[in-house]
Amino acid sequence: AQSVTQLDSQVPVFEEAPVELRCNYSSSVSVYLFWYVQYPNQGLQLLLKYLSGSTLVESINGFEAEFNKSQTSFHLRKPSVHISDTAEYFCAVSPHIQGAQKLVFGQGTRLTINP
């Protein structure tokens, strides 16, 4: 079985400051890793994913995440945040097995950007 822990339930930062949202996972098999973003009253949108290859993955809006196998982590970072980044962020894993690409989600981190 897999589990995901997002270490911070809320992260307040000032606009244009850097941010890191932490994610650790546990799994007995190899996993794919994902970050989703959820804006108020909306569904989840895929922000970025790690499947294989380079351990550093980037999104189109300036976020990046690095897969660290030894620390079983997939932290999300952005060097300079904007008001529009205010949202809830979910880390998720999916095991490398045939069948359903089931996602196991963390509890979420609410990112609040203050002007």
Add this chain to the structure above:
Amino acid sequence: DTGVSQDPRHKITKRGQNVTFRCDPISEHNRLYWYRQTLGQGPEFLTYFQNEAQLEKSRLLSDRFSAERPKGSFSTLEIQRTEQGDSAMYLCASSTRDTYGYTFGSGTRLTVV
């Protein structure tokens, strides 16, 4: 591609009533998933379909819950004899077999009073 559509967006029902939600996936996606998200939590897997076949169900899906995807296109999720603990956001997502990372709909928020 109009994305994944869910209907209704909001549903308020009295305890003990039955409710049904609908999900229309992206047309070329053969996999369809249902998740449930309670306040302050991440989504939890309920069930998934490949085409019209329901291939996996979570233990969270009690016998009051049933899901169908009759022609491999849209899906319905029915909850019978609703309880207050069923209050949650019900999310539908779809994908193809070879893609990782779903496309989610906006969800149906159920409130049982």
